[in-house]
Amino acid sequence: xxxxxxxxxxxxxxxxxxxxxxxxxxxxxxxxxxxxxxxxxxxxxxxxxxxxxxxxxxxxxxxxxxxxxxxxxxxxxxxxxxxxxxxxxxxxxxxxxxxxxxxxxxxxxxxxxxxxxxxxxxxxxxxxxxxxxxxxxxxxxxxxxxxxxxxxxxxxxxxxxxxxxxxxxxxxxxxxxxxxxxxxxxxxxxxxxxxxxxxxxxxxxxxxxxxxxxxxxxxxxxxxxxxxxxxxxxxxxxxxxxxxxxxxxxxxxxxxxxxxxxxxxxxxxxxx
Numbered sequence: 001x002x003x004x005x006x007x008x009x010x011x012x013x014x015x016x017x018x019x020x021x022x023x024x025x026x027x028x029x030x031x032x033x034x035x036x037x038x039x040x041x042x043x044x045x046x047x048x049x050x051x052x053x054x055x056x057x058x059x060x061x062x063x064x065x066x067x068x069x070x071x072x073x074x075x076x077x078x079x080x081x082x083x084x085x086x087x088x089x090x091x092x093x094x095x096x097x098x099x100x101x102x103x104x105x106x107x108x109x110x111x112x113x114x115x116x117x118x119x120x121x122x123x124x125x126x127x128x129x130x131x132x133x134x135x136x137x138x139x140x141x142x143x144x145x146x147x148x149x150x151x152x153x154x155x156x157x158x159x160x161x162x163x164x165x166x167x168x169x170x171x172x173x174x175x176x177x178x179x180x181x182x183x184x185x186x187x188x189x190x191x192x193x194x195x196x197x198x199x200x201x202x203x204x205x206x207x208x209x210x211x212x213x214x215x216x217x218x219x220x221x222x223x224x225x226x227x228x229x230x231x232x233x234x235x236x237x238x239x240x241x242x243x244x245x246x247x248x249x250x251x252x253x254x255x256x257x258x259x260x261x262x263x264x265x266x267x268x269x270x271x272x
Contacts (some may be wrong), residue, residue, distance in 0.1 A: 163194070
């Protein structure tokens with residue numbers, strides 16, 4: 001029998017992974033990503049809380065969208081671990097709302113079939129799909145004809161359908177990559193309020209990338225502020241104003257203070 005010390009030498013070292021604090025949904029450890037030989041993320045750690053909305057904000061080129069794309073499994077990582085409540089991505093149900101919703105929708109399917117598509121992939125019965133469609137239509141107060149094809153709809157209607165599709169399978173985590181960037185102001189307000197309603201009803205963990213600081217703070221429970229590359233966490237700000245947040249929220253002391261602090265950190269990082 002080999003001595004215990006010799007056995008220990010032959011065993012590979014255990015991976016470096018420290019679980020997140022209680023209430024963590026997404027645990028990221030040692031995340032590393034290189035582009036053209038240059039580090040974008042290097043040994044990056046982050047804990048995203050469960051049942052909260054986290055807004056990601058930072059300088060141009062810091063990799064905000066790349067971060068959520070890596071977490072969602074759309075971009076491979078060079079190193080590191082990402083777990084969802086201790087599970088792998090393969091064992092986790094996620095939804096994703098793309099910035100370019102026109103390309104994200106399948107043009108050969110009617111809008112209703114686009115929304116139902118994730119449920120069909122799951123093998124849901126027609127009755128289950130119809131029941132879920134009725135719930136989503138009622139939740140979003142849909143007034144337009146879902147039997148039309150996506151290209152027959154306005155941009156706001158397409159983005160509404162895209163969000164409904166992402167929510168159809170009741171994801172544990174919903175990723176949103178600048179979902180308002182191509183919308184007019186009226187539609188932005190509508191979608192913003194619908195997302196808030198969905199969150200209040202379901203408590204779905206949401207990770208939102210935004211280039212609009214007011215929007216990022218307004219929706220968030222936490223504002224994740226990033227540095228320039230190689231990207232690190234500059235600071236995570238808690239924002240605890242009660243929901244539902246309204247237009248009055250924008251002039252409240254908590255909102256103004258959080259937005260001011262976020263802007264100060266952002267400007268500090270840009271000037272470095």
